[in-house]
Amino acid sequence: MHFNPYGGAAAELAAALVNADPADELLDVLKASDYKPLGSLDARQERDVRDWIERLRQVFREPAVDLLNDLLAQSSTTHYISTHDGRAPHLHYAREDAPTDVRLKAYTAAGMAALFCEDAGRIGWCDREGCDTVFVDTSRNGKRRFCSTKCANRVAVAAHRHRQAG
Template sequence: MHFNPYGGPGAQAAAALVNLQDMPPEVVLATLRDHGMAVTAVSPSDASAIAAWRLRLREVFATSDVDARVELLNRLLADSASAPYISRHDGRPPHLHYHVSGGSIVDRVRAYTAGGLAHLVCEDPARAGSCDRLGCDTVFVDTSRNGRRRFCSTRCATRVYVADHRQRQTG
């Protein structure tokens, strides 16, 4: 049983934000809600600030060096964390929040994503990845059983495997 919501959904939200191509407020809102955040609105300025934050999140996925990931995450946590507190909202059971009570949506997103990635890296640093297909910059949280995921999707994996097969046939 996984009790800490920052470890799973927070890391998944970080990956989803990094993978967004366009960041209009309605897309950011839908993405946050899809990943467990009780958010009712995202303003254009909020979306812009979250877009800037996602560039910092991408750096965590871009490196496979554990020490570099830890350093990047410590900086993200320093820029996002506050004293944790227990919250009960929207009919949910009591749970911890790592952002300032009453803080902005941007503060909440920063705390949620940085905290999620921090828990992920502490549990298994290799589970934050980026697609191995040349030209694909999609990132992911590896939730596979064996933790050896290399591609963002079956489509990217198939493209690489088919290209490798064709090369072997002609070589």
């Protein structure tokens, strides 16, 4: 499925943040996700982003209009059309010179909202019991249930063993 840039990359960044080990440096997670422009985070901003990640986790667990509207309201800044880097005109939800935490919140809120509006079923939480990994379902048919092939295989093997034992 083709998502707009906010519904795709921004929602995938939200998933990467939710899935990141809390001990990981947030800037390292952002760098690994190729988030740009990357700035710095002071201690207050880092706490705010970690709180934000917990709110994103709630959206992955139970995607809902109210939760997403709250995220959008809390991250709202001035929307504008940008043509940076020779790209076609596209929306930005925060100023490029805004602090990293402000841009990150606006970007992930807009991404999750765009994804929800396109197809809320694409916001996923792994179906394997005990797995807390979230994902954005970019499969063609939108029927993904597991975060990885490894989790899907574990469930399939367990089901097979259960049938064989029964």
